[in-house]
Amino acid sequence: MSRALVPSLIANLLPWRLIAVLIALVGFGVIVLYSSAGGSMTPWAAMHGVRFSILLVMAIGISFLPETWLRPLLIPAYITVLIGLIGVELLGFVGGGSQRWLDLGVMRLQPSELMKPAVVLLLAHFYAMLPPGHLRSWQALWPALVVIGIPVSFVLLQPDLGTSVAIAVGGLTVMFLAGLPMRLFIGAGLAGLAALPVFYSMLHDYQRNRVLVFLNPELDPLGAGYHISQSKIAIGSGGIFGKGFLNGSQSHLDYLPEGHTDFIFSTMAEEWGLIGGIFVIGAFVMILRWGYRVAMRSPSRFGRLAAGGLTTTIFFYFAINLLMVMGMAPAKGIPLPFMSHGGSSMLTVMICIGFLIGIDRETKASGRSPY
Amino acid sequence: MKMPWRKARPSQPVPLITEGMQRMTFNRRALFITGAQTALGAVLVGRMAYISVVDNERYKLLSESNRVNLTLIPPRRGWIVDRYGKALADNRVALRVDIIPDRLRDRPRVIARLASLLSLDADALDRLNRDLDSGGGAQPIEVASDLSEEAFAAVSVNLPELPGIAPTRGFVRNYPAGPSVAHLIGYVGAASAEEYQASRDPLMLTPGFKVGKDGFEKDFDASLRGRPGARRAEVTARGQLVRELSTQPDVPGEALQLTIDADLQDYAARRLGLESGAMVVIDCRTGGILAQVSMPAFDPNSFTDGIGRLEWKMLNEDERIPLLNKAVRGLYPPGSTLKPMVAIALQAQGVDPEERVSCPGGYRLGNRLFRCLGVHGPVNMAEAIEKSCNTYFYAMGRRVGFDAIAPVAKALGLGQEFDIPGTNQRYGTIPDSAWKRRRFNQEWTQSDTLNATIGQGYVSVNPLQLAVMTARMASGRNLIPQLELGRATAEADPLPFPVEHLDAVRLGMDMVVNANGTAVRSRLDVPNVKLAGKTGTAQVRALDATRGRGGSWRSRDHGLFICYAPVENPTYAAAVIIEHGMGGSRAAAPVAKDVFTFLYDREQALASLAALEAGWGGTPTERLARRYAAVKAASDGVSSAPVPPADPTAEDQQ
Structure with a gap:
């Protein structure tokens, strides 16, 4: 018994298989970043590994927060992040054509990133508290719309279309999973479709350009379509087995822009080919499947809704990024989680992972699982 | 249509939603989401396979054409010699500076620097800026030709801060006897727009390449021209040369021997x-x-x-x-x-x-x-x-x-x-x-x-x-x-x-x-x-x-x-x-x-x-x-001279 008990304690302490997949994926990211820097650990690869290690410890720390402690903190946390977001509007400095960072002196904090898990968790908390009978009432709808609407409006002002969609998608997923009437989503979908032209007219010029070029990349192969066409050249020229480690000419000769951030998948695919792509996509499938299993197994309604929303947030990054690098979505400035170099997005994703691990632990601790 | 139950909605007991029903809804919808996501994942793998396997050849080619920069080397023109083999028209080495628009960065600074290094006058700068505005791409544009060794060296030394600038050692046509053979041999000049339209030969646009415009230079242009060489080099997107890959030398044009003494x-x-x-x-x-x-x-x-x-x-x-x-x-x-x-x-x-x-x-x-x-x-x-x-x-x-x-x-x-x-x-x-x-x-x-x-x-x-x-x-x-x-x-x-x-x-x-x-x-x-x-x-x-x-x-x-x-x-x-x-x-x-x-x-x-x-x-x-x-001295300051036509002697003068 005791021989089996100790391993089972360790096994239940953390989801080791998930962590192994994460380490493999991040490790691969380090290798790709090493190549992207022309065969150097600096400036990106080493930093990427260090950052992940610190954030993994943070995520594990978050996972030990019990649901009962966590939920009362959600409203103040949401308000704090919202104030940060507004602070960006007032204090943030201009970078890359849009205001996104809050300069804290030592690091640039992107409050919009933190807003993604904050919205998901707050809505999960809200629907978990809401009596089942009220689910079809107005009271089930308007608070959620406010919680999503305020941050989305501010992020749109920054302006950051990608992040505002990401926040909305996380929140809407929680609403969907909470069981709000289906006709609401269908109706909203149709209304959204009808509103597209109006929305389009409100876009900034550069965003409109991206949409136009997305619809027809040949429109401007040297200008706005340059990123996407170079990315497709990188992926396409890699073939099945790739050009080999450190042999990617597109990234090494700087034809591929943002080869270490948004377009890291293209950098990878050029050198590792379709095989590398299947490895990365496979790793994400494992992470996401684990996330949805955590959601389905959780005995608490908060846990189910939160896990579903957080996993969908990770999925959103992954899907939009890959659609973008393969020329199926406009260039949006959304990085690939675990691989792209950059602190803010990794922080968001690791916070999501931390909460997911925590929900998983509570499920295991409660000892009962519906499956 | 009147629907009385709607008014009484707050007190409406049905439909009753229990926690169990909520859970079932959750599972159904979570399965829907994961299903949709799996489908999207399949699309991504399919798309990637399509790009990297089916379209592989095309993208490989595009990647190569990105990586490798092909520069044409204008062929040396065939000599025109007299009956004893003495040159009536030959080639001499000429030092030239070109701009490759694709690789040009920070244009105003680079142009200003070039202007001071080569002491370009306002006319030359004006022409250069017009050329740059009208044509982009990898096709070089001539900045100045027939430079002194000193000016050429000055540009070569400063090359790291002049992205897109290419000093080139080429050949230009030389007529040792000058005016004595002008009408006999003719002369050469840069290809005109019409000549380029007629042949669509990229060589026509290569700086330093000349076509015969009159006399023997024109009538025997095809045999005098020769075949261009090519220099393949690996370059970065910013135009920095990484390494030379290979050089195919030019084939000089055939010599033409005249009965002239x-x-x-x-x-x-x-x-x-x-x-x-x-x-x-x-x-x-x-x-x-x-x-x-x-x-x-x-x-x-x-x-x-x-x-x-x-x-x-x-x-x-x-x-x-x-x-x-x-x-x-x-x-x-x-x-x-x-x-x-x-x-x-x-x-x-x-x-x-x-x-x-x-x-x-x-x-x-x-x-x-x-x-x-x-x-x-x-x-x-x-x-x-x-x-x-x-x-x-x-x-x-x-x-x-x-x-x-x-x-x-x-x-x-x-x-x-x-x-x-x-x-x-x-x-x-x-x-x-x-x-x-x-x-x-x-x-x-x-x-x-x-x-x-x-x-x-x-x-x-x-x-x-x-x-x-x-x-x-x-x-x-x-x-x-x-x-x-x-x-x-x-x-x-x-x-x-x-x-x-x-x-x-x-x-x-x-x-x-x-x-x-x-x-x-x-x-x-x-x-x-x-x-x-x-x-x-x-x-x-x-x-x-x-x-x-x-x-x-x-x-x-x-x-x-x-x-x-x-x-x-x-x-x-x-x-x-x-x-x-x-x-x-x-x-x-x-x-x-x-x-x-x-x-x-x-x-x-x-x-x-x-x-x-x-x-x-x-x-x-x-x-x-x-x-x-x-x-020139008499007319300095007066620049009302008409623009010379592409082929001055083509006009019927008498």
């Missing part, structure tokens, strides 16, 4: 001096053209890089028309140089060369007196040629009629266009009654015959035709003139005239120079070599009190001279025309004398040329340069 050509050109005129020297044995000169001329070297506005204006406005090749495109009344030909025609019509005509100083036709230049008394054919007696030819010409003379003129080459590539001839007029009826719808008159017989009136010829006529009369053979060496194969056929007829004319031409004729002052000072010739003075205006010698330059008579040597065994034949030279013996014959002297005694000829050039102010190249400097 380069030294003779240069000598003849220089000897024409300040005059406006032309000279053609033909080898009487083969028909090969030894020299074909038209002066004044332009310097073809200055056309290579595109001629400046001012220089073009200077050439275009010169009344001596340096842009016209007078040797093949200048048409002149031949004057008395036509008389030997007429003498052959007279004999063919049965005129006895010993028959005498008395010259009282003119010839009366009806109530009009046709003047002779002197009172010669009774003259036979040879004496008539020697003294250039108009009366003899008026009388005899009237007897046989010009319709009998014109075919002989044509048989000797007048009025003919010769098949000589590299020349663009104007062939003039040998009139006859049919021609006049066709042209003016008028009947041929006796006075037309008299005028034509002494090479005036409707008759017009070019200097090349005169030289061919002389060579045919001297050799007795139907020589075909040519400029490409080795083109003549068989010996030319004899002319359809009896040798005695030709000898009678040759005697007259011998007497012109060596007895008491019109060109005795131009006898050769060469032992055992005698020159035979015939002077001609062609009226530009009707004879007046000044006899064509006064008034403005443009109203003076042309001086002509045809000749061959040696008398006994004709080897060389020539024709000289000095525009408005006021007389053949005075202006044209001395030039011919010196050029023929050069053929037999170079030292003597060069000594007399040196004395002349001292008076003229140097060689044609030196004079042209000095004149350009003067014009």
